[in-house]
Every structure is written in C-alpha cells, then in structure tokens.
Amino acid sequence: MEKRIILLPGDGIGKEILEAAVKVLHVVEEKFNHRFVYETHAIGGNAIDRFGVPLTDETVNACKNADAVLLGAVGGPKWDNVPADIRPEKGLLKIRKELGLFANLRPIKAFASLLHASPLKEHIIKDSDILIVRELTSGIYFGKPSERRENGKVVVDTLYYERYEIERIVDKAFQFARMRKKKLTSVDKANVLESSRVWREIVNEKSSLYPDVEVEHLLVDAASMKLITNPSQFDVLVTENMFGDILSDEASVLTGSLGMLPSASIRSDQFGLYEPIHGSAPDIAGKGMANPIGMILSAALMLRFSFVMEEEASAIEAAVNETLSDGYHTADLQIENGTKLSTNEITEVITEKL
Amino acid sequence: MEKRIILLPGDGIGKEILEAAVKVLHVVEEKFNHRFVYETHAIGGNAIDRFGVPLTDETVNACKNADAVLLGAVGGPKWDNVPADIRPEKGLLKIRKELGLFANLRPIKAFASLLHASPLKEHIIKDSDILIVRELTSGIYFGKPSERRENGKVVVDTLYYERYEIERIVDKAFQFARMRKKKLTSVDKANVLESSRVWREIVNEKSSLYPDVEVEHLLVDAASMKLITNPSQFDVLVTENMFGDILSDEASVLTGSLGMLPSASIRSDQFGLYEPIHGSAPDIAGKGMANPIGMILSAALMLRFSFVMEEEASAIEAAVNETLSDGYHTADLQIENGTKLSTNEITEVITEKL
Numbered sequence: 001m002e003k004r005i006i007l008l009p010g011d012g013i014g015k016e017i018l019e020a021a022v023k024v025l026h027v028v029e030e031k032f033n034h035r036f037v038y039e040t041h042a043i044g045g046n047a048i049d050r051f052g053v054p055l056t057d058e059t060v061n062a063c064k065n066a067d068a069v070l071l072g073a074v075g076g077p078k079w080d081n082v083p084a085d086i087r088p089e090k091g092l093l094k095i096r097k098e099l100g101l102f103a104n105l106r107p108i109k110a111f112a113s114l115l116h117a118s119p120l121k122e123h124i125i126k127d128s129d130i131l132i133v134r135e136l137t138s139g140i141y142f143g144k145p146s147e148r149r150e151n152g153k154v155v156v157d158t159l160y161y162e163r164y165e166i167e168r169i170v171d172k173a174f175q176f177a178r179m180r181k182k183k184l185t186s187v188d189k190a191n192v193l194e195s196s197r198v199w200r201e202i203v204n205e206k207s208s209l210y211p212d213v214e215v216e217h218l219l220v221d222a223a224s225m226k227l228i229t230n231p232s233q234f235d236v237l238v239t240e241n242m243f244g245d246i247l248s249d250e251a252s253v254l255t256g257s258l259g260m261l262p263s264a265s266i267r268s269d270q271f272g273l274y275e276p277i278h279g280s281a282p283d284i285a286g287k288g289m290a291n292p293i294g295m296i297l298s299a300a301l302m303l304r305f306s307f308v309m310e311e312e313a314s315a316i317e318a319a320v321n322e323t324l325s326d327g328y329h330t331a332d333l334q335i336e337n338g339t340k341l342s343t344n345e346i347t348e349v350i351t352e353k354l
Numbered sequence: 355m356e357k358r359i360i361l362l363p364g365d366g367i368g369k370e371i372l373e374a375a376v377k378v379l380h381v382v383e384e385k386f387n388h389r390f391v392y393e394t395h396a397i398g399g400n401a402i403d404r405f406g407v408p409l410t411d412e413t414v415n416a417c418k419n420a421d422a423v424l425l426g427a428v429g430g431p432k433w434d435n436v437p438a439d440i441r442p443e444k445g446l447l448k449i450r451k452e453l454g455l456f457a458n459l460r461p462i463k464a465f466a467s468l469l470h471a472s473p474l475k476e477h478i479i480k481d482s483d484i485l486i487v488r489e490l491t492s493g494i495y496f497g498k499p500s501e502r503r504e505n506g507k508v509v510v511d512t513l514y515y516e517r518y519e520i521e522r523i524v525d526k527a528f529q530f531a532r533m534r535k536k537k538l539t540s541v542d543k544a545n546v547l548e549s550s551r552v553w554r555e556i557v558n559e560k561s562s563l564y565p566d567v568e569v570e571h572l573l574v575d576a577a578s579m580k581l582i583t584n585p586s587q588f589d590v591l592v593t594e595n596m597f598g599d600i601l602s603d604e605a606s607v608l609t610g611s612l613g614m615l616p617s618a619s620i621r622s623d624q625f626g627l628y629e630p631i632h633g634s635a636p637d638i639a640g641k642g643m644a645n646p647i648g649m650i651l652s653a654a655l656m657l658r659f660s661f662v663m664e665e666e667a668s669a670i671e672a673a674v675n676e677t678l679s680d681g682y683h684t685a686d687l688q689i690e691n692g693t694k695l696s697t698n699e700i701t702e703v704i705t706e707k708l
C-alpha cells in the first residue's frame with residue numbers, strides 16, 4: 001500500500017528520534033511490501049527561526065494532503081522570550097485545531113521488563129493497562145477571549161465547550177472501551193464546573209448506546225489519586241483537554257519511562273498525527289543519547305490507527321519489547337545489568353529484531 | 355488563653371472525627387491551661403435537610419465571630435440529586451469565600467512508621483516534605499458566569515483572577531518558604547493560559563522581595579509527574595485553585611494515608627478554618643471505624659496558625675506519631691503486625707500519650 005507521511009521533526013531531539021522512527025518504517029516497508037512517501041516540514045521553534053511563525057500554511061496544507069503526520073517535539077529555551085502568540089507550542093496547538101484532531105489517545109502500560117524502573121511499587125502497577133482519551137481541540141485551551149482587562153488588573157481565561165465537541169469525544173471513548181475491557185471512567189469536576197455537569201450528562205446519555213460498557217464517573221481530584229493508588233481500576237479514561245493534559249502526564253509515571261510513551265491524535269476518519277508524549281529535551285539534543293522508543297511506538301500507532309496495518313504495528317511493538325527484555329536501553333533509564341546504547345544503536349537493535 | 359472555636363461536623367464521618375479532635379483539645383486545655391469555648395453549627399447536607407441550603411447566614415456569622423473553625427467533611431449520595439446551586443459542596447465553597455480564606459495549606463509528609471503504606475517506593479518518598487499552598491477563593495471556582503448558552507448548545511466556565519488575589523497568595527507562599535527550606539515552586543500552565551502568564555509575572559516580581567528564596571516555575575503537567583517521580587525536589591509549592599485541588603490530592607499518595615492528612619485555610623490575620631483533606635466517607639459513617647487523625651492533626655494546625663500555640667501543636671503531632679510508631683491504626687490502613695483500633699480507641703491512645 002502507498003501512504004503519504006508528513007514528517008515534522010520540530011526542535012531539540014525531535015530530528016534524531018524521527019530519523020530513528022523512519023529507519024524502522026523503512027524496514028516495515030520492505031518486509032510487508034508497502035511504499036511510504038515522506039515529506040519533511042517545519043513546526044515550532046525552527047519554523048519561528050525560518051518564517052517568523054511556529055506554523056505556516058504550507059505545513060498545514062501539506063498535512064491536509066497526507067495520510068498521516070509524525071511529529072517529534074517542539075520548543076526549547078531558545079524561544080523563551082518570543083511573544084506568547086507565536087511561541088513554539090502555539091504551532092502544536094494550531095496544527096491540532098486546523099487538522100481537527102479532537103481525540104488524543106495515550107496508552108499507558110508498563111513494560112514487563114521495566115517494572116522496576118517505576119517509582120511505584122510493582123504490585124501496584126503490574127496489572128495496569130490504561131487508555132487515556134483526552135479531548136484535544138477545545139476547552140480552556142481554545143476558549144477565546146483569554147485576556148487582560150482593566151489595565152491588567154484582571155485576567156480571564158474561558159473554558160468553552162460545544163455539546164457536539166463533548167459528544168464526539170465521548171463516543172470515541174465508548175468505542176475504544178468496547179474494543180478493550182469495556183469499562184469507561186469519565187473524569188470531570190461536576191461539583192464545581194458547569195461544563196463538567198454537561199460533560200457528565202452527555203456521558204450518561206451516550207451510555208444507553210453502549211449498554212455493554214460499564215461507566216464510572218470520577219472527580220478529577222479523586223482520579224489524580226486513584227491513578228497512583230489503584231491504577232488497575234482503569235480501562236479507558238475519558239476527560240476534557242486540561243484535565244487530560246495533567247492526568248496523562250501523571251499516569252506516565254506508572255511506566256517509569258516517559259521516553260517510551262507514544263500518543264495518537266485522531267479524528268473521525270483515518271487521518272492522524274502521532275507524537276511521543278515527552279518534550280524536545282534541548283539539553284541532550286544532538287548528542288545521540290535520546291530515547292527513540294516513544295517516537296517509534298508512535299509510528300506503530302500510526303500504522304494501527306491510520307493505515308489499519310495491525311500486523312505491522314504489532315511487529316514493531318514486539319521488536320521494542322524484545323529489545324527491552326534483552327536489557328538494551330538508552331541513557332534516560334538506569335538499569336542494573338543492562339546495556340546502555342545510543343539512539344542509533346538501539347534503533348539498529350530494534351530494526352534487526354523486526 | 356480563651357479561644358472561641360466553631361465546630362462544623364458536616365456529614366458522614368464528620369461528626370465522629372470532630373468529636374475525637376475535641377477530646378484531644380480537651381486534654382490540651384487541661385495540660386496547658388487554656389480555655390476553648392465550642393459552638394456547633396450546621397453545614398453541607400445536614401444544613402440542606404434542616405434549612406434547605408448548605409450554609410446559613412447564622413453559621414457564617416458564628417464563624418465570623420470566632421477565633422477559628424474546625425470542619426469535618428460535607429456531602430454524600432443522599433444529596434446527589436439536589437439542584438447544583440445548593441449542593442453540600444456549595445456550602446464549603448461559600449464559607450471559604452465568605453470568610454476570605456484565600457490560602458489553603460496542605461502539608462504533605464510521609465509518616466516515618468508508615469512508609470510501607472505508600473504505593474510509592476520507599477527511596478522515592480523518604481525525604482519528601484512538601485507544603486502545598488493553594489489559592490482557595492478565586493479562579494475557575496468562582497469566576498461567574500458559569501452558564502449554558504444558546505439553548506444548551508454551549509457551556510462556559512470562566513477562570514477569573516484579579517492581580518491582588520494572585521499577589522497575596524504568592525506572598526504567603528514566599529513567607530512559608532522562608533520559614534522552611536527556602537525553595538518555592540510555582541505551578542502554572544503559562545504555555546497555554548493568560549492567567550498563568552500573569553501568575554508567573556507576579557511570582558517573578560515578588561521574588562525580588564524574597565532574595566533568599568529560590569524560585570522555580572513548573573508547568574502543571576510536568577508538576578503532576580515530578581510530584582511522583584521526584585517529590586523531594588519540592589519544598590513549598592504554590593498554585594491556583596483548580597491546579598491546587600488536583601495536585602494536593604495527588605500528592606497525598608506520597609503518604610499512603612489520606613485519612614491522616616490535615617489542611618488549614620487561612621487569610622492575612624490569624625483566623626482560620628481547619629479540616630482533614632479526606633471526604634465524608636458516608637459508607638463507613640456511624641460505624642466507629644473512621645480514622646480521626648486527619649481531623650486531629652487539623653486541630654493541631656489550628657493551634658499553630660490561629661492560636662500561635664506551637665508547643666501545644668507539636669505535642670499533638672508527637673502523640674500521633676508515637677501512636678503510629680507503636681503500630682496502632684484504624685481500618686483504612688493495612689499494617690502487618692499492627693493493632694487495629696476503633697475511632698474511639700485510637701483517640702484514647704493519642705490522648706493518653708499527650
């Protein structure tokens with residue numbers, strides 16, 4: 001099958017890890033007889049340097065004409081002093097919005113061979129397997145006007161949701177729950193926010209369409225506790241944009257390996273944008289030390305969700321698991337009796353196992 | 355010294371744990387020769403049952419004329435279907451606002467004898483000692499109008515801050531940092547929210563008044579991760595209302611003992627409201643099983659912050675620590691070789707050690 005993939009390396013370690021993922025994809029192409037066509041575009045700080053803005057129309061249009069997008073990471077201290085409306089992160093927020101990627105999926109599952117790397121005790125995390133479904137294109141992230149009033153005396157941000165925005169993300173979450181352990185935990189702050197009360201109403205309404213899925217409502221403060229004390233109570237967790245941002249970063253601690261975690265940002269068709277959940281790590285950029293696994297597993301999610309290549313996706317995941325079980329790792333992990341490798345070296349081990 | 359204390363038992367286990375705290379205070383009165391005058395008032399679900407609202411003017415006025423307030427907990431499934439604007443929690447939000455209690459303090463420190471009860475590994479938590487300072491009377495909790503528009507098609511909540519509200523909480527946090535390890539971590543989402551950018555500016559401005567305090571800014575998503583992966587990097591953590599709600603409940607996992615954690619809600623003078631951070635636990639109410647320690651330690655915070663009775667506060671804390679070291683505990687904790695006691699029994703052990 002031929003597929004067009006846009007590569008957005010972004011800043012910091014983005015370029016190195018994206019190169020690693022493409023190497024893995026080349027092996028998949030060969031082995032499974034596919035043709036992937038790649039095109040690289042700018043986003044984030046490097047786009048600011050070259051074009052004065054973190055995202056150009058050219059990049060947006062290229063993405064719109066492709067089958068999927070792979071993104072490294074954006075940002076770094078170099079751009080700390082650019083005006084707020086053209087910061088590198090704005091490029092990321094804008095591309096999510098322009099491409100209509102309303103559903104951010106973050107699968108959180110500890111790697112069997114890395115249980116000891118988590119700050120949590122092994123018996124707490126060992127059976128946990130969570131899919132976080134975060135609303136990604138609305139809420140307080142996009143609720144204009146965010147503004148200073150009365151000469152800077154007052155500042156206001158607006159949490160804004162339209163019903164259909166909540167309905168479509170809740171539907172997606174139910175659908176994923178159906179394909180998994182059939183439990184959906186909806187997280188809100190219904191004892192304080194009106195938007196959360198609407199959210200809860202919609203979840204309850206929708207649940208009659210998915211009678212096979214068990215639904216639970218949790219307040220966000222309780223959820224932030226339970227994710228750590230009892231992670232195995234979760235299957236699919238669905239929540240609004242800001243709560244999802246906080247809880248998914250928090251949940252990453254279950255795995256003890258932020259560098260390993262992939263994410264998918266999708267919509268109603270098969271198009272998607274795939275990126276690791278870690279940042280651009282400017283301090284180690286260019287040193288060949290970056291952990292490419294979050295990016296490589298993001299490419300696997302692309303194969304699964306955008307190209308419906310389940311076998312290929314699973315093959316990559318199996319190769320990564322084997323590599324980790326053999327004790328290979330990058331410098332971000334401390335592993336007794338393990339073998340520390342560079343970005344290139346670990347990528348090579350993974351491609352060989354493919 | 356004579357002090358007037360308002361007791362607000364609230365719902366569920368509130369009554370039992372408040373009775374336990376008062377027993378401990380009686381011993382303090384005797385031993386240190388103080389006179390505390392108590393007056394009990396309604397709040398939460400029981401106020402709804404009796405007066406149709408979760409907080410009456412009478413309760414508010416009684417609090418305004420007292421030196422401090424001790425609150426048990428509010429809410430329960432019994433009031434799940436009352437209209438949103440008179441839910442039990444609204445009583446809590448309203449009393450915080452009416453009394454101007456803008457600073458919520460949550461000290462998070464693992465009990466040496468309970469390290470094994472945390473879901474986190476011992477080496478992660480053993481040196482952690484965090485004071486969370488949460489803004490409590492503004493932000494998205496109070497930013498009217500929270501409303502449905504266009505026939506319910508749209509829902510809006512407003513995150514609203516005035517500069518002085520941010521300034522006074524930041525000042526408080528700096529002052530606490532100065533009395534502790536002189537490190538202040540300010541948590542915001544400055545890459546997305548305008549209110550967070552103002553927050554960050556104010557922290558930076560204020561920091562010139564506290565040159566002896568080291569300041570660090572963290573994004574809320576990163577903070578939610580670091581609280582678990584590296585809690586000992588924190589000393590005082592200051593943040594806005596909603597982030598503080600989420601992060602302080604999350605941080606409670608460090609101690610593995612939610613039932614043990616106290617909180618203080620204070621303002622610029624010595625008045626304060628003190629409550630455990632756990633909820634009303636209606637499932638175990640009236641069974642004599644509740645853990646009174648969060649409430650008892652809240653009473654200790656009252657002695658320290660509102661009455662400036664440091665010796666008395668420390669005496670209670672020491673008695674609690676000894677009780678735990680001796681292996682006594684309530685049913686909420688699983689402790690090998692420990693002695694499980696009822697609410698009354700553990701309170702008696704604590705008072706005897708005082």
Ligand SMILES: CC(C)[C@H](C(=O)O)[C@@H](O)C(=O)O
Nearest residue numbers: 089090092093245545546575
């Ligand atoms: C960089 C930032 C704007 C972004 C977000 O908050 O969505 C990031 O934290 C993420 O989760 O992808």
Ligand SMILES: CC(C)[C@H](C(=O)O)[C@@H](O)C(=O)O
Nearest residue numbers: 191192221443444446447599
């Ligand atoms: C009950 C609820 C409104 C309250 C809050 O969100 O402030 C509670 O979670 C707390 O932290 O005291």
